Amino acid sequence: MRVPVVLSMLAGLLVCPNDTPAHAQQVAASVDSTASVVHYTGTAPLHSWRGTSRSVGGEFILRPSRPDSSRAVIRIPVATFDSGNGRRDSGMRDVTEADEYPFVTFRGTDFSPVTWGRGASGYRGGWSVSGELTFHGRTHPLSDTVSVEVTGDTVRARAEFDVSLSRFDVERPGFMGFTVGDTIRIDAQLAGSIAPDTLSAR
Known part of the structure; x- marks a missing residue:
């Protein structure tokens, strides 16, 4: 998701041979909630719908001299997802027990490049x-390939992946004899500013 994005970008700078050698200074940054959005898409036999949250928060710590000790975390309040249907959103909060488990959280611990290069506008x-x-008080491994773009002092990233409701012990609600599909599609579009000390290091 977004914090892994920023972290990935910065780690990428370290492996580019034409860049300044990495220094040992710790680098930190935060997710820009005003420029980030996360959607989920749910399905039922007769229709699908999308819920959206713009309350994305998170941060990371990058240690250039010890990339294996870098960490990242992003959090989204479950109750902030809005599908445009109050009754449906209320039902979503009920089955996910949002009062008891108010956040969905991703903690990234392993980062590696698949493709990475420098173009006219950046990396x-x-x-x-x-x-x-x-999610819903349960924790499971998650791996994904994140698209990253760095222009000037701004990092943008996008990740799309599926979440199984049953895997996280979320009851699938039914309506008129139909049950909501087990798979929820997540689309995370994240952005943030690179910390000033990182820019100077570059």
Whole structure:
């Protein structure tokens, strides 16, 4: 998701041979909630719908001299997802027990480049990101390839992946004899500013 994005970008800078050698200074950054959005798409036999949250938060710590000790985390309040249907959103909060488990959280711990290069406007490519997704009080491994673009002092990233409701012990609600599909599609579009000390290091 987005924090893994920023982290991936910065790690990418370290492996580009034409760049300044990495220094040992710790680098930190935060997700820009005003420029980031996460959608989920749910399905039923007769229709599908999309819920959206713009309350994305997160941060990361990157240690250039020890990439294996870098960490990232992003969090989204479950109750902030809005599908445009109040009754459906209320039902979603009920089955996910949002009062008891208010956040969906991703913690990234492993980052590696798949494709990465420098173009006219900056760096871009894909990074393999692995970590743990916590949802409805359950935690499971999650791996995905994140698209990353770096232009000037701005990082943008996009990740799309599926989440199984049954895997996270979420009851699938029914309506008129139909049950909501087990798979929820996540589309995370994240952005943030690179910390000033990172820019100077570049």
